[in-house]
Amino acid sequence: MSEAIEKGQKAREISIALSAKTTEEKNRALLSIAWALLEDQGEIIAENKKDLERGDRAGLPENILDRMMLNEKRIKDMSEAIRLLAGLNDPIGETVEEIEKENGLKIVKKKVPLGVIGMIYEARPNVTADAATLAIKTGNAVILRGSSSSICSNQALVRTIHRALAESGFPEEAVQLIEDTSREAAKDLFHLHDYLDVLIPRGGKNLIDTVVRESSVPVIETGAGNCHLYIDETAQPEMAIRIAVNAKIQRPSVCNAIETILVHENWFAQNGKALLSALAEHGVEIxxxxxxxxTWPDAKKATEEDWYCEYLALKISMKTVKNTDEAVQHINRYGTKHSEAIVTEDKEQAARFMAMVDAACVYHNASTRFTDGFEFGYGAEIGISTQKLHARGPMGLDALTSTKYWIYGSGQIRE
Amino acid sequence: MSEAIEKGQKAREISIALSAKTTEEKNRALLSIAWALLEDQGEIIAENKKDLERGDRAGLPENILDRMMLNEKRIKDMSEAIRLLAGLNDPIGETVEEIEKENGLKIVKKKVPLGVIGMIYEARPNVTADAATLAIKTGNAVILRGSSSSICSNQALVRTIHRALAESGFPEEAVQLIEDTSREAAKDLFHLHDYLDVLIPRGGKNLIDTVVRESSVPVIETGAGNCHLYIDETAQPEMAIRIAVNAKIQRPSVCNAIETILVHENWFAQNGKALLSALAEHGVEIxxxxxxxxTWPDAKKATEEDWYCEYLALKISMKTVKNTDEAVQHINRYGTKHSEAIVTEDKEQAARFMAMVDAACVYHNASTRFTDGFEFGYGAEIGISTQKLHARGPMGLDALTSTKYWIYGSGQIRE
Structure with missing residues (x-):
């Protein structure tokens, strides 16, 4: 039996018990984890060093190594986030709908856990703690499958989580890590249809595309963000430039950073140089x-590939357009349905843009960088959905729930 | 270019315009279809005859031929259902959530169409009219792919729908039929990830399993119903037998009919014979x-396969159990998470059963036959979801919507 099937069966078995855990039991488990992470930080950091040294020898890029790195500050932040999670409202058991039928049937639709969640992710050990604790809060079992590059960190984190769960009397099988980091082991998860209710990939485009293409388990597509800023004819120059710079450079490696700026040709004729110069000043390649x-001789000529490209770096593509409709067409063709913004003083153009652009989040006169579960006030985030089923945009606790109908009768049959 | 890609592109293009249609425009199109179906019924019935004759020659079973059949009464019912659909509340544009942030950002989450829906279905021409009109009501484009056995009926229905749409000034590309009924053409739809937002299979277990296994487009699994009735120790005999007979025989070919009865051994010792005799009286094989x-010498011995079997016929499997927990274990092992019922006078046992059974609908003292969008009062139904993502149980208009965040700012950037 493969590790995935074995752990899938265990998760499925325990999921029924988890769905009945009270909010208090779940929060006690979370606080126990928050505390244990601080207690075990020495060991976690030591195990993380092994991953970093191996990654360094293997020539992993600096930004990946930085994302993998755990230090006291980051573990403290992790622990604090879990404490805040314990304080959030528990969605499980909430009544969504109540229907009374003439024949006396009472139908109550309530929120329930999804059941078993599979997470596949790359070199981000923070996802181990995030996914485990969000699953616990929502009464789900979770099967984690991180990348080989972070295996020592993930194992250390899961050991700590297991200890904390045992100490708070919560079933350890709620959180399981697939320790086999081969590609085959990842693929086993794609076909665990009997044991997994959903598979959530977190990582680069290749990982997400592979999961979407190959998985027969329902998938929530997350994170690919080829986001655009459209600067309309009537945009205030100062505001447009401020938003463009913020959306590109505040944190270029994340999915809600912009990758292309579309500029109305009349605005560009007036303000193009100022925009280009502001970006160049921050080291952005055009x-x-x-x-x-x-207008800007240092700029390189954009190719078709540039319009598709999620640079995730201090690079940007820029195109002039005749009007809002041309901008919308470009976005709906090349975008990934994540976050798209217009800067304009013309409310009609804003409304048209926001209605016609097919994306999870559409912005008027604000930076796309706000697409984030915490910024939206959800207090937690398991990822940002770029598909339209189940959940769209930043996914908080509700995205980890399903519903179930409880129907109460007194002997009713269908005539 | 394959027919699926060509039609997929058209659907994607028109979907933006459809999402902006007003409720009035959509309802006008629906009423135009309801009327045109009555006008064209002669031609539709003539084309349907061709399918029936071909099916008869090919030896299709009686129940399939009956499901394929269109007569004046059925077309009138279809037309009437569409008139009622026009009267239902339009979910598109409804505000789901409004968030005001301290920095002045206003975030509004509203319902939007899914975009493009693919339907794959078997010998049920009524799905052609249902899916087309539910899609129109919710501002979606739909691509229909019925079976070869019903192709003449489906073509006739879509011709009528197109004429009615043209007459009411609604884009015909909202509803497209894949006319190539080969298996390859169906498989093309599985990989139309760029053009389809969801694929909904309606039909037998083989069809649904194939779509779930092979599709990289998000799927909503529907319809497989291996449903159970558990008769607990304290069940009122008369009520239990009435519900058992209704849930089995009122319409055995549908997904919410029961396939297995689990009986508490003490209840069985007292009332087993009466239950078996009532079922046998209605011609049910045990x-x-x-x-x-x-107890019942005419009964055949059940095998492991029987517990998995969705008979969809006047057959039932029956098993005695020691208690509620054994019944729950059986259901969670063999069930398809559709509809599960307990009959008991003991509220604690009912609560335990309903909490622990993992299914879309759990019933106390009522027949499973009520799992249905119309019975629940949704006024429409595109199918019954047996998965936990996006929609669970009977799917009404809301199941064909997604959400989108509109974010209004005044120059906000992320610090």
Missing amino acids: YGDGKVTE | YGDGKVTE
């Missing part, structure tokens, strides 16, 4: 269409 | 465990 390269 | 075959 890939532009003809008008852009004419 | 497949039972040792106690059942001892």
Whole structure:
């Protein structure tokens, strides 16, 4: 039996008991984990060092190594986030709908856990703690499958989580780590249809595409963000430039950073140089269409590939357009349905843009960087959905619930 | 270019315009279809005859031919259902959530269409009209792929729908039929990830399993119903027998009919014979465990396969159990998470059963036959979801919507 099947069976078995855990039991488990992480930080950091040294020898890029790194500050933040999670409202058991039928049937639709959640993710040990604790809060079992590059960190974190769960009398099988980090072991999860209710990939485009293509378990697509900013004819120059710079450079490696700026040609004629100069000042490389390269000789010529590209770096593509409709067409063709913004003083253009752009989040006069479960006030985030089923945009605790109908009768049959 | 890609592109293009249609425009299109179906019924029935004759020659079973059949009464019912659909509340544009942030950002989450829906279904021409009109009501484009056995009926229905749409000034591309009924053409839909937002299979277990296994488009699993009735120790005999007979025989071919009865051994000792005799009186064949075959010599011995079997016929399997927990274990092992019922006078046992059984609908003292969008008062139904993502149980109009966040700012950037 593969490790995935064995752990899948255990998760499925325990999921019924987990769905009946009280809010108090779940919060006690969370606080126990928050505390245990601080107690075990020495060991966790030591195990994390092994991953970092191995990664360094293997030549992993600096930004990946930075994302993998755990230090006292980061573990303290992790622990604090779990304490805050314990304080959030528990969605499980909430009544969504109540129907009374003429024949006396009473139908009550309530929120229940999804059951068993599979997480597949790359070099981000923080996802281990996030996914485990969000699952506990929502009464789900979770099967974690991180990348080989972070295996020592993930094992250390899960050992601590297990100890904390045992100490608070919560079933350890609620959180299981797949220790086999081969590609085959990941693929086993794609077909665990009998044991997993959902599979959530967190990571780069290749990982997500593979999971979407191959998994027969329902998937929530997350995170790919080829986001755009459209600067309309009537945009205030100062505001447009401030938003463009913020959305590109505040944290270029994340999915809600922008990758392309579309600019109304009249605005560009007036303010293009100021925009380009502000970006260049922050070290952003420009890939532009003809008008852009004419105006800014340092800019490289953008190719078709640039319009599709999620740089996740201090690079941006820029294109001039005739009007809002051309901007919308470009976005609906090349975008990934994540976050799209318009800067304009014209409310009609804003409304048109926001209605016609097909994306989880559409912004008027604000930076796309706000697409985030914490910024939206959800207090937690398991990922950002770029698909339209089940959950769209930042996914908080509700995204980890399903519903169930309780129907109460007194002998009713259907005539 | 395959037919699926060509139609997928058209659907994706038109979907933006459809999402902006007003409730009035959509309802006008629906009423136009309701009327046109009555006008064209002669031609539709003539085309349907061709399918029936071909099916008869090919030796299709009587119940399939009956499901394929369209007559004046059925077309009138179809037309009437569409008129009622026009009267239902339009979910598109409804505000789900409003968030005001301290920095002045206003976040509004509203319901939007899913975009493009793919339907794959078997010999049920009524699905053609249902899916087309539910899609129109919710501002979605739909691509229909019925079976070869009903192709003439489906073509006739879609011709009528197109004429009615044209007459009411609604884009015909909202409803498209894949005319190539080969298996390959169906499989093309499984990989239309760029153009379809969801694929909904309606039909037998094989069809649904194939779609779930092979599709990279998000799927909503529908319909497989291996439903159970558990008769607990304290069940009122008359009520238990009435519900058992209703849930089995009122319409055996549908997914919310029961396939297995689990009986508390003490209740069985008292009332087993009466239950078996009531079922036998209605022509139900019994497949039972040792106690059942001892009590009822006509019963055949149930095998492991019987516990998995969705008979969809006047057959039932029956098993005696020691208590509620054994019944729950059986259901969670063999069930398809559709509809499960307990009959008991003991509220504690009912609560325990309903909490621990993992199914879309759990019933206390009522027949499973009520799991249905119309019975629940939704006024429409696109199918019954047996998965936990997006929608669970009977799916009304809301199941064909997604959400989108509109974020209004005044120049906010993320610090």
